[in-house]
Amino acid sequence: MSQQKSVSPKIIAVGGMQHETNTFAPHLAPYAAFERADSWPGLTAGEGLFETMAGLNIPLSGFIEQARQGGHELQPLCWCSAEPSSYVTADAFSRVADMMCASLRELERLDAVYLDLHGAMVTEQHEDGEGELLRRVRAIVGPDVPIVISLDLHANVTAAMLEYSDAMTIYRTYPHLDMAITGVRAYDLLEPLLGGQRLHKAMRKIPFLFPLTSQCTSFDPCKSIYERLTLLGEEPGLDSVDFATGFPPADIAECGAAVVAYGEDADATEAAAQQVYQQVLAAEADFDFELLDPDTAVTRAMANVSDKPVVLADAQDNPGAGGTSDTTGLLEAMVRNGARGAVIAVIYDPEVAEQAHAAGVAAVLDTSLGGKSGLEGIVPYHAQFAVEALGDGRFTYTGAMNLNSRAQLGNMALLRVIDEHSEVRIVVGSSRSQCLDLAMIRHLGLEPTAQKIVAVKSTVHFRADFDPIAAETLVVIAPGIHPCKLDDLDYRRLRAGVRKGPLGPVSV
Secondary structure, eight states: OOOOOOOOOOEEEEEEEEOBBOTTSSOOBOHHHHHSOSSSOOOEETTHHHHHHTTOSSHHHHHHHHHHHTTOEEEEEEEEEOOSBSOBOHHHHHHHHHHHHHHHHHOSOOSEEEEEEOSBOOBSSOSOHHHHHHHHHHHHHOSSSOEEEEEOTTOOOOHHHHHHOSEEEEOOOSSOOOHHHHHHHHHHHHHHHHTTOOOEEEEEEOSBOOOGGGOOTTSTTHHHHHHHHHHHTTSTTOSEEEEEOOOSSOOSTTOSOEEEEEESOHHHHHHHHHHHHHHHHHTGGGOOOOOBOHHHHHHHHHTOOSSSOEEEEEGGGOGGGTOOSOOOHHHHHHHHTTOOSEEEEEEEOHHHHHHHHHHOTTOEEEEEESOOSOOTTOOOEEEEEEEEEEEOSEEEOOSSSSTTOEEEOOOEEEEEEOOTTOOEEEEEESSOOOOOSTHHHHTTTOOGGGOSEEEESOSSTTHHHHGGGOSEEEEEOOSOSSOSSGGGSOOSSSOTTOBSSTTOOBOO
């Protein structure tokens, strides 16, 4: 990285909008989804933004702390997020963008802008939500005010994002343990820009898509790629090199992974981007992962004789990738195969959660669970369920990814399927929320480490908290709206020539 010069205190506007859009999912993201607090805070604006962000593993939190250490004055815009889903409604995008832009226009003086974005937001009107937001911000602040952004590792980085920002940083871990650190890196990248320096930009779009199951940075091929990024960022003439693995269930032209580099030396910047690009291309065949059908996964888990549970990832119904979190294929396989000491979390069914709360602990419900999203071929699971515990969905996350965040997930319940051949429990929730933290199960009084099988509706994020307790982790392809085999997706807008999966069919 280049030598940074200390700069006099500046005025920096800060804010953000986070949404990961699965265009194949059934449910839109309305304005209310951004207002509502869930695993992250709800829509926040004004001075309260700083208190809300304090101590959280969120990019804006890291940026705020680092910028204040630099002595700068921060002007709050607004920040919000919504659980991954289908398109952000035109109304939601317009209201948040207008709120942010109105706050910018009110500032009498401004030296820089930092925005905490996702990079895979698609709205009803814009394929590239972040690119459109940045275009509006740039039109307000003009060409000379630096705009720096941070993006999620799953960003589908676009030409507009590159054009309208002066620099960007991207998460380097999946599970995303470095979100706040990425905000710190964004400030470090902004500092030379505040001193008047301009950086050369380089981007390379990867010509193939690969599923989230092979994007985990804990093992190769991603592990080696991200290790290279850190080394390259220390070379002369370079300030930053990042790799976004992309969010494949997004039917947009610029969907897919990208390498982005910044530096004061144009040749060194282009060379670094090309070097990582070639490394990714050489590893194409390795972007794959073992996927098991539900019966095979449950049978293999039941054969475990260690004192640790086997963790099953219900990856295709991950609400963190736009899944409905209410499919019951893996649940049915657990009961059908006689699993004992088994739990699955979290099945989204606010109706059943309310029934459980109304009936009380020790009651028996004869009801239909899940399968109410309207997806073709997805039906509820009807059985008798014993109500074993109830919760209000308010607890503090203890895992590294969401550490210290306060969950506000609504009524939750722990149910047990009444079946003499199996012992299967279900954590039922009133909010679509990815099961990525042990606290989501523990707050209902069930200890995950005491189970034989722990099934989670997640793809990779669960690994940070669940892998350490697991005898083995298996990825399951039960029904869901987040396909792990990308050639199953009916892309209509994807640019021609992109391979749908590692060594997969080519988009035409």
